[in-house]
Amino acid sequence: KAGVTQTPRYLIKTRGQQVTLSCSPISGHRSVSWYQQTPGQGLQFLFEYFSETQRNKGNFPGRFSGRQFSNSRSEMNVSTLELGDSALYLCASSPGGHGDTQYFGPGTRLTVL
């Protein structure tokens, strides 16, 4: 099976702009989770989608949002970008059941200038 893919791999934006990142899960997986990775804060959970519904959400401001489509592909949107949003954004997919392993994508490196 093909692994988790993310597009784009690199992105440069300026403060105040918005950005949309995309994640395609492993075929058959119905759950997609998003994480932010920074040197200072490490890996932090943003939110998780299962069957087009947000099941859980981490402690991030409302500027961070997401959605999931019927084919399980997911998008994450960040509005009004701040310098501190510069990070590696990783998505992970799993079948969606309790205790299922999460498999990560390669990430999108976002730089906010």
Place this chain on the structure above:
Amino acid sequence: GENVEQHPSTLSVQEGDSAVIKCTYSDSASNYFPWYKQELGKRPQLIIDIRSNVGEKKDQRIAVTLNKTAKHFSLHITETQPEDSAVYFCAASITGGGADGLTFGKGTHLIIQP
């Protein structure tokens, strides 16, 4: 919410020696504990995981132990090799990785000295 502490932040060992990384968690309801390895510029990859109904799990040179009473779990790598050099993350989750999201430790940079 859950809080995961990971130690040490950096670990340097001689090739062939063993390495041990320790994590503690705060929420006694957590019942799924995966370990991920992340090489520079690459995605985190699951190397082993353990669930709360098991005290120890092994996979070749890698083992994980879990003490639910003390709320800590550890990663053990024996006969370390140069390709083991990477950042290792522990994580904890309630009910499993899908429903609640993973809470990660800050990572351990493992350096294997030749």
